[in-house]
């Protein structure tokens with residue numbers, strides 16, 4: 001199996017991880033200084049949200065130079081140091097690659113907008129307005145408003161599915177394809193292990209840019225855009241990765257909802273290696289709904305030989321503990337499930353501390369998508385500024401002085417230690433990191449499943465989502481390997497679960 005199938009990956013939003021140079025913004029040196037922590041925790045790799053030069057209109061998802069590190073994060077030498085140190089610790093590094101758009105300050109766009117005759121004019125989407133006036137079509141942008149901005153200098157509109165500062169690249173132009181492949185090669189040559197590809201389904205567009213049907217006209221395109229022209233482009237991208245040794249990997253963000261719609265993006269094993277499946281991230285706290293969504297995903301993906309990806313939180317959505325009404329017990333059960341499903345789990349930095357979103361006063365909101373709360377800084381120590389070199393750019397999450405990594409590391413009953421035990425259990429059990437998955441019959445409110453490895457290694461997971469203790473009818477004798485409450489680990493399991501309680505059990509008498 002390639003490394004990424006048995007790995008657990010950890011997303012770092014670099015601005016919010018740890019500041020070492022005193023500007024209140026996290027940096028690469030901050031990430032480097034926590035590699036020991038990540039090794040101790042037991043993750044196998046890190047996905048870094050964008051670190052490239054950027055005017056930061058969308059905090060790095062607007063790239064103005066793909067081949068340099070933004071000075072707020074460090075420099076290329078610092079990146080090489082981080083990568084080298086990560087590899088020494090056997091931690092992989094994935095960069096965020098943003099293929100759908102660039103910054104409006106990127107030299108390519110500056111050139112493209114300079115005159116209609118620019119050799120890069122066609123690298124972006126320039127169109128005349130509709131007869132009678134108005135933008136070329138009815139597309140909406142993700143952060144509100146229309147997806148077209150009028151450019152006075154050359155008298156045409158340009159397309160941006162996100163901010164006006166994020167013009168869309170035209171992947172139908174061979175120059176764009178070559179240039180963006182060159183970006184991949186630049187970082188692959190430096191030794192990165194792969195990429196997370198931002199809204200990668202959007203790179204395939206219908207050249208006619210037809211209107212959205214009226215029933216979809218009011219919503220932004222990101223969640224519904226699904227055009228076949230993405231697939232040959234993804235095969236070209238995959239060929240670049242495959243030309244390097246060492247199983248370089250690409251995990252794509254394809255925001256299409258239903259897992260069935262994600263399968264084509266794996267191609268015949270010749271497109272994306274993995275595609276994020278957000279179906280649990282959007283699932284309400286009900287065992288039956290989780291079961292339904294996992295079964296649906298398994299059915300769609302397993303049949304196609306497509307490797308699953310699971311995720312509960314990221315930098316775009318309220319953290320899962322926040323979504324569960326602040327319940328730590330629920331977040332613990334969720335972690336127990338996330339880390340024992342078939343496929344590759346992605347953690348979002350801080351979930352291992354059980355962080356909730358920060359309350360952001362209106363005057364401190366800075367994100368155009370209002371996603372500031374889940375981007376609150378990570379507290380490393382008890383006393384303010386919690387290990388940071390200066391007060392951070394966003395407010396602290398709640399309980400920063402008791403939920404800091406330092407305090408939780410001393411407390412074996414903490415969420416942090418639960419993650420560590422789950423990661424260790426996953427690593428040592430072939431059933432958990434590589435085995436098959438099968439739903440088990442369970443009482444109402446309980447999600448239960450079995451994992452079975454090729455070598456006969458076997459685990460079961462029993463997760464009570466409900467507010468009442470339950471008794472489960474189990475066959476065979478089981479020993480508790482991990483309990484989300486910490487109760488009874490290493491002892492025989494009698495089939496009972498407390499309120500909001502989950503166990504991973506192994507055969508034993």
Ligand code: ISL
Pocket residue numbers: 058061098142162198199222253255315316317369371
């Ligand atoms: O965050 C959202 C809504 O507020 C999502 O719709 C988000 O825009 C979508 O998931 C795509 O996200 C990715 O691309 C964006 C960037 O802002 C996000 O941070 C990134 O994850 C544009 O590059």
